[in-house]
Every structure is written in C-alpha cells, then in structure tokens.
Amino acid sequence: MNSKRLLDKSPAGIRVSTASVKAGNNNHPAGNSKSIGTVDCGVILACKNDPSTGSILYTLMLDDGTLKDYPSEDIVQNGIALKTSGKEKHLDQKKTGCDSSVEDTGPSGSVQKRGSPTYRLIVNGRNLDDQTHTEGRGLERCVGESKREALSLGPDISLQERYLHTSSHIPVPRNRKPSGHADKEVMAATVLTSLSTSPLVLNPASGAPAAVPEPTSRGWKESLSASYSSSTSGNWSWDASDQSVPSTPSPPLSNDVNKSFLLSSQGDDNIEESETTHFLFEDPIPRKRKNSMKVMFKCLWKNCDKVLSTSSGIQRHVRTVHLGRNSDSDYSDGEEDFYYSEIEVNMDTLSQGLSSLAPTSPTSAAPPPVFPTPDLPHSEPAHITLRGAPCHTPLSQSAPSTLCHIRTDHAYQATAPVSIPVSSKFIQSESGISMSWQSPPVIFKGSLGPVSQIRTVGVGEKRQPAQNATVTKIHTSAAPAPKPSTGARKPRGEAKKCRKVYGMEKKDMWCTACRWKKACQRFTD
DNA sequence: TCTGCCGGGGG
DNA sequence: CCCCCGGCAGA
Structure with missing residues (x-):
C-alpha cells in the first residue's frame, strides 16, 4: 500500500492528534521514547506527498478550524504515531479507536505497536488533555457495546486500567508486523470505520463528555477494554494475540457502526438493542x-x-x-x-x-414442530387443486371450521389413517385452546391458524358434492356451536366424533366404536 | 338438550 | 368377539 492508496482509502476524517515529537524511530529503545506533547488535535482531511522531503504530509483540520500540514511522523492517532517508519502502512492500526485498541492491546493490557518501539501512550488523548480525548469517542462507540463483556474480563482489564492510570510508557514488542494483504484490507476497512465513527461525522458539536457520561478516564478505560473484549467476543475478527488479520472487515464494520449508534443513545441493553435492530432491519x-x-x-x-x-x-x-x-x-x-x-x-x-x-400475532410460544410437518405436505396438495376458491372467506373463521370437519374426517377416512394420531396428538398438546371439541380443524387454529382452516375449507368443498346430505347435516349441527370460542371441553373428547361428523344418516361411516357408543377411535383426543 | 362414552348385556 | 343400548355427565 502506498500513499496513493492511503489517500484513496482516506485518512480523511480520521481524528488524530499531532505530536510535536516524533515517536517513530524504530530504534527507540523501549521506555526511552520521548513524551509526546500533543499540540493539536484535528481531523485528517487529506494526505499528500511532500515533494521536498518525499515524506507524507497530512492535512489536518484542527479543532480551531484551521488547516495545517503535518508530516505523518507527527501525527498520532489514538496514541499511536500515524507513521513511524516512513511507510504509511501502520496507519491501519490507528485508523480507528476500535481497531487500534484491538490490535494494540494485548491480553496483558499492554499497548503494542508493531514495527515500532515504545510509544507514549496517548490513546484517545487520554493522558493529554480535554482537547484530545474526543478522539476516543469513536472508539468508544465502536466498542462500547461490548462493555459488559469487557468488564467481565477481570484481571486483564484491571491490568489494562492500571496501565492506563499510571499511563505512559508501555513496552511494545516491535516485531509485530503487518501480515500483508489482509492487513491492507483491514486498514482500508478501519479507515472507513473511523470515518463513520469519527466524532466529526457523528457528532461534530458535542464533546466526549456528552457522548460518554462517565468521566473521561472511565470512558477511555471502557473503550479500551471493550475493544479488547470485542476482539475476543467474535465481533471482530482480530484476535488480540494474533496480528494477522484474516477475515474481511466489512461485516464487523457495518455491525459496529450500527451498534455504535445504539450505544450513543442507550448505554445499556446493547445486546437487546442489537437484536432488536436486527429484527427491525429484518435480518433474522x-x-x-x-x-x-x-x-x-x-x-x-x-x-x-x-x-x-x-x-x-x-x-x-x-x-x-x-x-x-x-x-x-x-x-x-x-x-x-x-x-x-x-x-x-x-x-x-x-x-x-x-x-x-x-x-406471529399471538404469543410467540413455539409450537410443537411435529405436527405441521406431516400435515402440511400431506393435506395441502390434495385439497388445493380440488376445488378452490369459493370458500375462502378467510375473514370468517367460523365458516371454514364447519367444513373442516368434513375435510378432516375425510382425510382420516379416505386417506392416511396415519394422520389421525398425529393430529390428535397435536390437538392435545395444543391444549385445545379456543378449540372446539367438535372440529379438529378448528383446533389447528390454535397453532396453525389459517393454514388448516383454509386447507380444510378446500377439502370440505371438495367433499360436499359427494356427500351433500352429510354436509348439510353437519352444517346444521355445527351451527349451534359455530365458534370454538365456547372453550374446550376438557374431560370429553375434544374432537368431533363420528356421529357429529357424519350424522346419523351416515352412521355406517362411523367408526365402530362410535357405532357402539364407545369412545370414538377415529377422532381420538 | 345434545353429545361422548362407560358399563353392561345379548347373540 | 361383535353389536347394541341404558344411562351418566359435560357442555
């Protein structure tokens, strides 16, 4: 990646601090680096090659609105020099608070900067002053949602915090090196993240305190720890212990941004909110x-x-x-x-x-999965074609219910008896709410609702021609108890019995048990 | 009153 | 066993 790409991928909008002291000497012994005094804090608007020096200059818009060019070496973002070795490739680490934190913060709580020596920790400008801590807001937004996880990290976090409080010099292994292509991609991604989470973009006016109620120090701590946790929680593909950046940054990005917004409005309930968001966005x-x-x-x-x-x-x-x-x-x-x-x-x-x-409308208790599966494939195809439409008054639920019996019994009788037990079980398991003892189909209504009704209707219709008498009979008999609303009869069988289904005229169609005045075997409960 | 069905009985 | 029915109890 060269400066061109860097330009393309945009440092623009990245909030950084500029340092008066270069931090980027690779030969800097750990702990020997100079303190970086942040002089300015602003947002990178552009970067360009300095023809005279060949180095990269970043154009920053400072908080006071002025524009200024800085060599990359002098720019620090989230505590890490934007450029430390003449190559802008490190930018990826600092593009965003999220990433830099994740990347730079090891499990031990130390802040690391690959390919560079010790750095003065000024992450988010924390140890600087109010002028710079706004940098951290993006980060906090990014990772704040992982707060809970972060807080549960215990030792690691506390260690981090200790570092943070005492601040300053943090030994960093210098052998961390970019992992190549993936790294570049991440860089680009992180840039985007940074842009989207940049205070300038999100909330130009308000300062960090506004976004983060807690004291600055706390906000910083959380952001750092959160970022760490986020890497372990799987939201981020980066492993704190592994600098290789294998996966595509895109998903985390969008996700992150999304969460960031949530966080800004609701500190807690992040998980819930996040789910809600998914739901709202219809992304189940x-x-x-x-x-x-x-x-x-x-x-x-x-x-x-x-x-x-x-x-x-x-x-x-x-x-x-x-x-x-x-x-x-x-x-x-x-x-x-x-x-x-x-x-x-x-x-x-x-x-x-x-x-x-x-x-979906009623309570969202998950119905037994067993029933629908066998039933749907079985009955659906059969009826659909037979006859159709006339009956569908979907609006009225009672109408179909009458016909349902017909269909149901028909199914039992003419087709697979197997379905009988199935539906019966189902009925039982469904506790017969709003079900009528007289019509199994209605029962379905409890859980299946329209499906069974509609289907049934079709069947009933189909059957009608063949058994006119029966149908009419059924209708009349069913009429008195039009609605399942009457409630379920517990002790008695809740399903229609042959008598009711076929009527006295068709007694020959009854199951033997019914004929014998025994418990119906066809429409068992 | 209707309905489901238990208990019992006849063949 | 098959078949039928008296009668009870829930709705």
Whole structure:
C-alpha cells in the first residue's frame, strides 16, 4: 500500500492528534521514547506527498478550524504515531479507536505497536488533555457495546486500567508486523470505520463528555477494554494475540457502526438493542446463525406456499394477494397475521424447515414442530387443486371450521389413517385452546391458524358434492356451536366424533366404536 | 338438550 | 368377539 492508496482509502476524517515529537524511530529503545506533547488535535482531511522531503504530509483540520500540514511522523492517532517508519502502512492500526485498541492491546493490557518501539501512550488523548480525548469517542462507540463483556474480563482489564492510570510508557514488542494483504484490507476497512465513527461525522458539536457520561478516564478505560473484549467476543475478527488479520472487515464494520449508534443513545441493553435492530432491519440471520436456522415467514394461504424472509413482506403479500387490500397502503388491521406464520428454516434441510409454525400475532410460544410437518405436505396438495376458491372467506373463521370437519374426517377416512394420531396428538398438546371439541380443524387454529382452516375449507368443498346430505347435516349441527370460542371441553373428547361428523344418516361411516357408543377411535383426543 | 362414552348385556 | 343400548355427565 502506498500513499496513493492511503489517500484513496482516506485518512480523511480520521481524528488524530499531532505530536510535536516524533515517536517513530524504530530504534527507540523501549521506555526511552520521548513524551509526546500533543499540540493539536484535528481531523485528517487529506494526505499528500511532500515533494521536498518525499515524506507524507497530512492535512489536518484542527479543532480551531484551521488547516495545517503535518508530516505523518507527527501525527498520532489514538496514541499511536500515524507513521513511524516512513511507510504509511501502520496507519491501519490507528485508523480507528476500535481497531487500534484491538490490535494494540494485548491480553496483558499492554499497548503494542508493531514495527515500532515504545510509544507514549496517548490513546484517545487520554493522558493529554480535554482537547484530545474526543478522539476516543469513536472508539468508544465502536466498542462500547461490548462493555459488559469487557468488564467481565477481570484481571486483564484491571491490568489494562492500571496501565492506563499510571499511563505512559508501555513496552511494545516491535516485531509485530503487518501480515500483508489482509492487513491492507483491514486498514482500508478501519479507515472507513473511523470515518463513520469519527466524532466529526457523528457528532461534530458535542464533546466526549456528552457522548460518554462517565468521566473521561472511565470512558477511555471502557473503550479500551471493550475493544479488547470485542476482539475476543467474535465481533471482530482480530484476535488480540494474533496480528494477522484474516477475515474481511466489512461485516464487523457495518455491525459496529450500527451498534455504535445504539450505544450513543442507550448505554445499556446493547445486546437487546442489537437484536432488536436486527429484527427491525429484518435480518433474522444473526439470531439463528448459530444453529443455521433462519426465520422465514410462510404464507399459510391455501395453495400458496410463498415464503418470505420478512414479516413485512409476507404481510404485504397476504394483504395484497390474498386479502385484496391495497398494496400501497401499509395499513394493517392485523389480519394478515393469521395467514402467515413464522417458521424456522434449517438452512441445512430447508425442505424440512416448517418445523416451527408460530402464529406471529399471538404469543410467540413455539409450537410443537411435529405436527405441521406431516400435515402440511400431506393435506395441502390434495385439497388445493380440488376445488378452490369459493370458500375462502378467510375473514370468517367460523365458516371454514364447519367444513373442516368434513375435510378432516375425510382425510382420516379416505386417506392416511396415519394422520389421525398425529393430529390428535397435536390437538392435545395444543391444549385445545379456543378449540372446539367438535372440529379438529378448528383446533389447528390454535397453532396453525389459517393454514388448516383454509386447507380444510378446500377439502370440505371438495367433499360436499359427494356427500351433500352429510354436509348439510353437519352444517346444521355445527351451527349451534359455530365458534370454538365456547372453550374446550376438557374431560370429553375434544374432537368431533363420528356421529357429529357424519350424522346419523351416515352412521355406517362411523367408526365402530362410535357405532357402539364407545369412545370414538377415529377422532381420538 | 345434545353429545361422548362407560358399563353392561345379548347373540 | 361383535353389536347394541341404558344411562351418566359435560357442555
């Protein structure tokens, strides 16, 4: 990386301090470096080659608004000379508070600077004066969210703090060297980070105290320790003990910036906030990444297997495609909630992903994964095509429920008996909330909601022609108890029994148990 | 009153 | 066993 690249990648906006004393002599024995007296503090606006000396000059805008050129050697950012060996490659270490802290702070709490001797620690201008500590704000924003972790680091941190308090000279191994290409990339990334977290950018007016309630020293400590922890917590790819910088900086960057904003407004609840943010941004991945599970939203509408990754998306889908609402308006009466469900998709076995169908609107208790899977594939395809649409008054939940029985029993009877036990179990496990003893499908409503209803409707319809009498009969019988709202009958079987399903006329269709007035075997509870 | 089904009985 | 029914209890 040369100065050109440095320019491109921009030191601009990086807040630094300028030092009156060069710190960058590689031959400086540890502990022998001169104290750096910060004279100015400002933001790098540009850097350029000095034709006369061949060195790099940084144009800084100082806090007082004036512009000034400094040789890179004289520039210190976060306590580390911007340039120490004639090469700007070290810039990457100091571009941002985050990075420099991570990079430079070892587990032992010492501040290290690769390829350079001992440095006067003026990280964030901490040991300087108020004029410079604003540098640290970016850093604190960057890593402050890791505060808790940092604070839990115990010994390491305290050691760090001790260093910080006593301040100053910190022996640094000088054999830390850039790891090459990755290093450069990180540098670029860190530059960007710096830009985005620069006080100038984020909050030009307010000083550090505003952003960080605590005393400056504390803020600094936290920022440093936090940055350290962040490296260990996985947010950053840099390992404090490993100077190689293998991974791409991008993710951490965006993430970091994101968090930084959060931090600035809410010191605590970072984790929660961060998750909330993910949620708000509709990026469920982070939460589930660990298990390679991804939350998806599946449209439950009959014959519609649409799966979207965002709730808003699925809502819109339902609203516009199925409910015929105006696609423009985002108005939602919440009805869409009934027609999609949140599912966790195992990215490894996507096809099996419908394991967790949870109605998004009601409580988010995760329903037993068992049921939906077998049921969906089984019944869905069958009905969909049969008959369709006329019935879908998705709006009315009671209507479908009546037909549901038909479908259900039909399924039990005509198709795989296997499904019987399955659904039965399900029903039980679902505790029959809002379920009606008379109709299994309704039961589904508790957890599956629309899905079963809709599907059922289709079946029922299909079946109707064949069993007109039955259907009508059912209708009438079901009418009295139109809604599951009546609550569940615990002691009694909650499922419809053959009698009710088929009616007296079709007694021959009853299961034998029902015929014998025994406990129904077909619609077991 | 309807319904689910237990308990019992006849063949 | 198969089949049927009296009768109870919950809704």
